Amino acid sequence: MEIFLTILVTLILIGLIIGLYFVLKHELRKYRDEKLLVSDEVVPLSTLTNLVDRMIKRNTKKAKPFTLMLIDLDQYQDIVDAFNEEEERLIMQYVSNHIKTALPEESVISQGVKPDQFYIFIPDSFDHSNILNLAKHIKRESQRKVSILDGVEIKKTVSIGIATFPLHGNTKDLLFQALDIAMYIVKKNGGNGIKYYSEELSQGKEYLDLYHEIREAIEKEEFIYFYQPIVSTSDTKDIYGVEALLRWQHPKRGLLAPQSFIGLAEQSGELDAIGIWGVEQALLLLTDLSQLYHMHNLVVNINVSPRQILNEETFTIFQRLILKHRAKPEMVAIEIPDFSTYKNNETFMRNLIKIKTLGFQIAIDLSTTDYDVLDLVERFKIDMIKLNRDFFKLEENYNKRKYIQMLIDFVKAKELKLVAEGVETEAQLQELYTKGVGYAQGYFIAKPLDQTQLSAFLTQK
Template sequence: AYFVGSQPVNLTFQLGIIDVSLPDSAENALYRGYLAMQEAIRKGSNQAVFFDDLLEEQIQRDRDLEDALPSALENNEFSLHYQPKVDANGQCCGAEALLRWHHGDQGLISPAIFIPLAERSGFMPKLGAWVINEACAFLGRLREQNNHLPGRLSVNVSPWQLREETLPSTLQSALQATAIPAPQIEIELTESALVDSLVTARKQLQAIRELGVSIAVDDFGTGYSSLAYLQDLPLDVLKIDKQFVDNLDSTRGQQLVEGIINIGTVLDMTVVAEGIEDRTQLSALCALGCQYFQGYLFSKPLPEEAFGEWLRKNLQTPLTTS
């Protein structure tokens, strides 16, 4: 960083590197340098990337998937799976909708791969709108089956969707089309998405809150943590990230989790711990005062029919959390 007057100015660089000792045409050399540069840009600030054949193959695979996104949506290759949340009594108190892509040729594609591609290509707002509509439609289908999800269904919203002025109207239209009460839906945003777009986020989230939709902060404590935004923004839920849950076997890890729970309590926010895989973690969280949980200990994300069956069983016989 350097200073202009009294204001700091941050400099960043992205560098693509090729081996100029290899015999090649100027056109290919420039192209390969461009590919390495694009990969450095994708990785973020202060990156240097060396070109190799594997990089070119990976970029081509990403391009193929990126090009396939629109047709995948048209061909119903996307679906939602649902992971339940439970309270301290083992009773279901909500669920999170998680996007899955079953590619026609390649099978299941990880969200860690296709979500960044959808964001980079500008397809995320359309895909995100489909997720919102499908989540509301799912609640409608549960209702028709005389099944009922206690609490709220959470839908993940990307930073790109948050920047779209149409997000509140998309939510409103989905709720009206399915006759789902707004308090049954909750949107989840990562902490970094909120901080990166704080001014836009404040306006958007206020409009969403006015609809009656709740707002959760996912991965709390892993991004650019600031207590100020917790006060400034209309937030309802803090989710304790899995990396904190995994460190509950240490005193420092327990202190961090207890601190997050206390912050949520002071701000009158619900605190949910996610990524719980064993009863030792669950016992430690209960001892620290956490009351809501999500993770493989209770259920992995389930397709619609399997989740409906899980829900019926849970309503009849809650899980044992003690």
């Protein structure tokens, strides 16, 4: 009997000890969470995701709401291009400090997967009917100017995605997926906005799928080019060249325009590979035109991202392509959008000069008045200036009319090519000719053509 009682007491004590252990473990976790909720430090992402997990388990029955926000700095690559790593860290530290000033009590901020991202946990104690106003406040604070390097001011915008438990997901994975979808929609619309996840955004998952599919698109030869002729404004039968316009022939979604995937290509790291493939296609087209149609003087404009110019390996890769195809690089114009943004970047300008030494022509896009660019055009021997369809709207202002006339005179004096894009009527073409703009492209002349249509267009001319 005594042995039985001893065993029973021992089992009871063991049970009490085990129960006490789990109670203490639970209380310790609560204590750590409470301590975390009053901390103003930027915690690791794993700490925040573990907190979300625990909050979901505690609140499932009570259904107490909490909110997650994903904050992403727009155009972060511009900061990477312009500053060194230490300066980047300093800028992001300023941003995180500004965000923290806007957070309600018991919120938690963590660094995201990328250095330009932050996740925010907003606890159930906050009035969730006021989440959008809070997001606007956070956005304003995070966009405050940052001054470094003896007063150099950095202006920036941010995008914010929002998801709330349990409304937008009752698991950690569903909540973070909702955040990704909300963020993608903001970025797809140009960034600098706030998006609260909703069920109708679930189609955004299709665009997230594109992010992964784009990695295989080059190998599967799903990218294709259409070509839009560039002609003389004095005689549209006088064809100077063509601009290669990228499209994605998606197996399920059909023909996709660049705005549907270029941002994703940049995020996935595939933009450089697409640019290299594009230059190779331009060289192959020149070979075909020369051999099949005996057209030896047609120039092919190919768009190359400024960030590809910043890549030190681009020069070597382009050099190999020229040798591989035994091509004439002077018949290819490397067309650079957003040239003005990078005009003060030494690496960009140094690499541009190196590419120019290979024999390529250089074309730049101009969308607004920029007197500094004209100096750079002369210094770096730019061959072509392209004016987008909105450029001549600048004439509404007298000073801008003067700029346009000065630009036309400058191009003539330096014997450069000036091309107006987006010409849709004969009247527009005639006006360009009268003003002295030498070349034009647009739907009035020809829509973008596939290679078969281009061949027919060229032989007709």
